[in-house]
Amino acid sequence: MERSLIRSAGANTMLLAGRLLLSAIFLHEGATLALDFSATVETFARLGLDLPVAIGVILLQLAAGLSVAAGLATRLGATALGIFCLLTAVLFHTDFASRNELLHFEKDFAIAGGMFVLAISGAGSLSIDAWLKRSGPTPIAAFL
Numbered sequence: 001m002e003r004s005l006i007r008s009a010g011a012n013t014m015l016l017a018g019r020l021l022l023s024a025i026f027l028h029e030g031a032t033l034a035l036d037f038s039a040t041v042e043t044f045a046r047l048g049l050d051l052p053v054a055i056g057v058i059l060l061q062l063a064a065g066l067s068v069a070a071g072l073a074t075r076l077g078a079t080a081l082g083i084f085c086l087l088t089a090v091l092f093h094t095d096f097a098s099r100n101e102l103l104h105f106e107k108d109f110a111i112a113g114g115m116f117v118l119a120i121s122g123a124g125s126l127s128i129d130a131w132l133k134r135s136g137p138t139p140i141a142a143f144l
Contacts, residue, residue: 015123016127019069024065026061026081033054033058033061040054040058068081071127074129075119078119081111081112082113082116085115086109089108
């Protein structure tokens, strides 16, 4: 019994560490895009993407990144970021003659895989999701 509790605490600590590591790239990138908004809009325009897409990407990265980091609606945030990574890879990193582009493609697929695993496993006990479930039935807890 004691051994399973230790293993469970260790697993939940690893889930927390994984959530924080996976979310860090999105929180950093979302903040960077937001803080230099004019450069972001110019970059998106060069890629043929309009202002609403730039705003949507910033909001997605920040909101879903915070969701995963805090463990609040983790499954939803992780699924959204996993799909975002797959789309980014197949739409923008397909020049496999460039080692850098291939690396970005592979990185995006790897992050998507991590996000999908997290979407299935959930946030673990060290999360707001778990706290909401323990605190009793709420409209939010029904979706966790």
